[in-house]
Amino acid sequence: MIAITMATISVCAQRKITGTVVDKDTKEAMVMTTVRLLKSDSTLVKGVVTSETGNFSVSAPSNGNYILKITSVGYKDKYQNVTVDSRKDIALGAIAIQSDAIMLEGATVTKNLTKVTVKEDTFIYNAGAYRTPEGSVIEELVKRLPGAQVDDDGKITINGKEVKKILVDGKEFMTGDTKTAMKNLPTSIIERVKAYDEKSDLARVSGIDDGNEQTVLDFGIKRGMNKGFMSNFYGGVGTEDRYTSRAFVGSFNSDLKVMGMGNANNVNDRGFGGGRGRFGGGGAGLQSSKMAGVNVNYDTEKLKLSGSIRWNHSDGDTYSRSASENFVSTVGSFSNNTNQNYSRGNSWNGQMRLEWMPDTMTNIMFRPSISYSTNDGRGGSQSASFSKDPYLFVADPLAEEAIDILRQRIRGS
Secondary structure: OOOOOOOOOOOOOOEEEEEEEEEOOOOOEOOOOEEEEEEOOOOEEEEEEOOOOOEEEEEEOOOEEEEEEEEOOOEOOEEEEEEEOOOOOEEEEEEEEOEOOOOOOOOOOOOOOOOEEEEOOEEEEEHHHOOOOOOOEHHHHHHOOOOEEEOOOOOEEEOOEEEEEEEEOOEEOOOOOHHHHHOOOEHHHEEEEEEEEEEOHHHHHHOOOOOOEEEEEEEEEOOOOOOEEEEEEEEEEOOOOOEEEEEEEEEEOOOEEEEEEEEEEOOOOOOOOOOOOOOOOOOOOEEEEEEEEEEEEEEOOOEEEEEEEEEEEEEEEEEEEEEEEOOOOOOOOEEEEEEEEEEEEEEEEEEEEEEEEEEOOEEEEEOOEEEEEEEEEEEEEEEEEEOOOHHHOOOOOOOHHHHHHHHHHHHHO
16 A cells, blocks of 8 residues: 655745835936835835836735835935735835925036946945035945935944945955944045945855855045045034044055044044944033044955054043922922932953965964953932922032031921
């Protein structure tokens, strides 16, 4: 007796969502517009950019309800609900997005620069086509690139992919530390920005694709600035002894590139990896920061060396004061308290990449890293409760001389 068992295998193919993004007013195709497919809870599924004809195609991994988010610099964000089932692909046709720009009468355009070009899997952005503030760093430039986002913690995404590495003229810059690079490399020296996926060291050496790729941003220095010596300085002062300063120097030749940077300020601007970098908004109280770093690239036929070292210092002074009244309790219904905390921190971080190729059959790679940090601080607080409003008797209820006055006044009454 022969028993034959038959099994049915059901395969659910991904469904494509296609469409064309156009300008609502001119009906022209929108090039390099970011299209993101989101789940109903706004979780990112996949991100793509439109082609030269404004077309896009994105695949949904399974059936269900999705949200299509379309964004472009100078335009209002567009959201469109999409329901995917297993019956057929979805063609959305033309999707119009509205300009968010303010039109000025009498404006004359004398020259249009090409903002972006695509070569195979590489997006090449023309830095001169994006207006950035005088003295700004590359973080301001990246924020203006189509499909790019930089959050408050310094995380960079390009077309939905997180950027893991910063390159300068194809060489690693501040190895493993994208935040420091973004907040210290001046925009004024940049000619172009390339965004692409880089294969892992193992895949590049062995020639076997291991599937491990990381998105990188490669900043090309302007011609004439990538040889010899260059420097860039920025500073500012304000009231109440506030200051901010930043410096960048570089020395370049055919084999060796050395770049140094530093900044110091007391305006809550943490211009280095690990800080938020917002002018006057880096945290509660007064934050003072200092940073110094050096990046070295040495490149010959048999030896390639990239390394960086960084020192960070921070001082914090946080003071808070509060007064409250409890309308329920009859005992100690008025309370006052103050808190003051001082903090200080130092950190050192070093990264290196060494690749030695003594012959065509041998490749030795070494990637060490080191970090060290110290932190200390002190704090104090005062609090007091009163049965009557203390501000009826003194201006500062927590002052040392005010306590005795309040004790006598409140008891006497």
